[in-house]
Amino acid sequence: MDGHPPGTAEVDLGPLGLDGGGHLLVARALAPLPPGGRLRVTGSDGHLGVHLQAWARRRGHGVEGTTVVRGAADRQRLAGAVRAGEPGAVAGRADATWGLAARGALVEAGAPPLAGADLDERAVVWTELAPKLYAQAAAGQWDPATAIDWDPPALPGEVEAAVVQVMTYLVENEQAALAVPARFLGRIHPHFREVVQFLATQVADEARHVEVFTRRALLCGGELGISGAGGRASLQTLLDEPDWPTASFLLSALGEGTFLSLLSFLERRAPDPVTARIARLALQDEARHVAFAMGHLGEHLRAAPGLRSRLRAAVLRRHDALASTAGLADSVDDALVVLAAGAFTPAAIGAGWRRVRQLEVEMDEARRRRLVRLGFADAEATELSALHTRNFM
């Protein structure tokens, strides 16, 4: 050849300059060469010589005329790089140095480790249900503006007031159900992507529930109802819980689980189609949240049976903390009766009363079933279900 040492590779950039992307062709041609390997770069761009030396110098390559002598900086940059697990498999523990990298990405070393994501063990956060439940959640998102026919119903004044009181109660409970997963979202290592994604949909679900219950409360132009001190005290204990499995157990397995019965009741007994519809839509979402919690708690308990005594202690602790509070406010209990009665006659109110008492029985039975599914013995499930907050959530 024309005076170039044997083994010199070549790349022709044609008219392309290094200010127009030509460096990609040069880098591609350099990649397979060993350090010290030579690459002759040709092309017709008038700035090729000037730009080639500037580009190569900054990347640790040598330049002799228009021949690049390959350096090692690009390989040194990835010398300590590791894969952030495998894309199709969930690691037992996610390393903080993986940071926010995609699962399976090649992680260049040197960035600060991910701070704050202390929930990094598969046994604590993962459930095999997460990918499926996230997919269901993504597909099941509904638009409050179109999923509900918002025509104001014409209910008797006392019945409308009861609906408004129940909605007022639901809104604050949904606010708690939004805040609890939101608080843990940033603490879960993003390696467990589908868990993070699922919790994000859970937060979005609750945001929608807050919206539709608020909108129903205001639909007929009245004022909102009462926010009872006991109810808020009960919800505060959920917000205060710093332990992820415990918080998930109290909020989702017990609280939202109990709400499944309540929302089903509201759908069946609603005095108007708007209330029935929003109860149904919220029920579908809440069922997913409960399924997720039951999934990851079940897997966690199989790996660490000692968790069960922690969960039991949490129920007892919460019960003690709330022992001096009123639990479900009379205003809410009464409103449920009137809502289920549909009219202010002795017969209707009597029927409504019996239906709410039956609801409480159904709630208790469902809670006990879930506790048994989590491995609690029958007697213990009965005891713990009875100690669950009277505020339902």
Add this chain to the structure above:
Amino acid sequence: MVTRPLVLGAVAYDAKVVTIWEGFRRYFLARDLPFDFVLYSHYERQVEALVGGQIDVAWNSPLAWVRTRRLAPLARAVAMRDTDRDLTSVVVVRADSPVRTPAELAGRAVGTGAVDSPQGTLLPLALLADTPVEVRRFEVGVGLHGDHVGGERDAARALAAGAVEAACMLDANHLLFSKEGTLPPGGTRVVAVTPHFDHCNFSVVADHDALDRFVTLLLAMDYADPATRPLMDLEGLTAWLPGRTDGYDQLEAAVDRFGFYGPAGEVAAAGYRP
């Protein structure tokens, strides 16, 4: 045993200088080299501090090196970046300019960087020293010896806007300005290129017990080490190399030609106020 820390001076041309030297200080301290740094607002102050014995090592611009050597003839350059070697500057015109050679710039306006920029002003203007051009300096970061790219960028903008016939800049900045769109891609033409020159170095004028250890540790800094690589990226190198001083002859000649410093290192440039 070393009792007095090695004190290095660096010029605070950008906020990142604090990050860089805090990081390098941690690197040296972790390897039992007592090390401190002092930041200066401009290179003249730093050079005077080096020659006056207030600091042991100066992270010097090429122009600061030239002055250091004039003030202290026994000064040495102990290390430099791989990227400090074999740079060039260019004089560029718009692609449709009638100017084909440096001589054809006679009587025309040429945009440069700040008065004290080796790569943006002194070295490329030396290529035109025999041509009577109208120099239009873009004085950004005077005293920083061209470390601030703003003057060269303003000159490039003036070229693109037609306010000057030609502009002077470092080869890497011509690539940068073309890629970022300050200069239209393919819209300029190089009419002159300087010979290769060297850029910064660590200058010393007196011995210090820890100097050898400083240089050894510096040269041992490994781009494969994830703890130091981000600092090396910030400082713009992939490896430290031993210092060499044969890449500054062009600048020495330009400094003499334009009377920037006197033979004994006195600041002589008219209107130069760092």
